[in-house]
């Protein structure tokens with residue numbers, strides 16, 4: 001399965017190296033710094049406390065949510081709170097069973113092992129993971145042909161954290177092996193403001209309250225987007241010689257970046273306009289839409305759609321994607337009824 005092409009715009013994942021250098025300082029390290037997602041955090045703290053009390057590894061953890069909401073960050077926080085080692089990989093990097101075996105055999109006790117994009121695991125690797133998750137063992141074939149035999153290798157009890165943007169594509173045998181499931185939702189404005197204030201403090205930027213609120217509303221409920229926007233706004237402030245970031249500066253920066261008041265970027269608006277102009281507002285199938293916008297279905301579904309749906313602009317129906325009446329209103333496009341009548 002090919003990996004989805006990275007989307008254009010602010011959701012575009014930077015290369016791990018770039019992300020590391022720029023974001024490492026901003027990445028929350030513990031529960032106190034991990035803002036928002038309150039209910040999830042509270043439950044997890046109880047499970048962690050209980051596992052620590054029993055001196056056991058934490059149950060395997062399944063994280064579901066759109067990109068940039070903090071799945072990797074939370075996995076790291078969990079490792080920190082458990083006082084455990086953290087190992088990270090992603091399913092597309094596990095090409096052959098030996099790639100997974102190489103990691104499993106080097107895990108120390110209670111390690112938090114994070115696999116991103118877990119819906120992309122190859123079947124042979126997934127099967128190997130089942131036994132590892134359930135019995136802390138690994139089947140390994142030595143030799144070839146008639147003399148080949150399987151040996152069971154014990155591995156240290158560990159916690160697997162599997163993250164996905166699309167839970168629907170994860171097989172039920174794999175899902176059933178996770179003891180804890182956490183579903184991320186887009187962050188509330190008040191949490192986004194808190195994230196901006198925290199990041200601004202770390203980056204040593206002065207930002208006014210009204211400016212932070214404006215930025216928070218334009219960042220599609222996503223910490224990754226808000227941190228990037230903050231860095232861009234800081235650039236504009238620096239070049240303009242502004243001592244602090246005020247609302248006018250944020251508005252100007254958002255205008256230049258073509259980000260509107262709902263946090264939509266140029267490509268989001270293009271998707272909606274194409275549905276209206278070429279497909280009469282929908283329904284249009286995901287494949288057809290993806291071809292029309294020059295993206296893969298995966299990129300459309302993983303990166304663009306979740307926020308458009310959350311913002312009330314788009315609907316997924318059994319017959320395909322449809323824009324909502326609010327979308328017409330928002331884009332200021334008159335809605336046509338049957339027979340071409342304008343509503």
Ligand code: ADP
Nearest residue numbers: 026027034035067068069070071072073223224
């Ligand atoms: P995902 O793995 O879901 O794509 P990440 O964990 O990489 O998302 O998060 C993207 C960035 O957003 C992180 O580098 C971090 O700085 C920031 N971030 C994520 N979650 C939070 C949070 N709850 N509080 C503060 N910052 C966060």
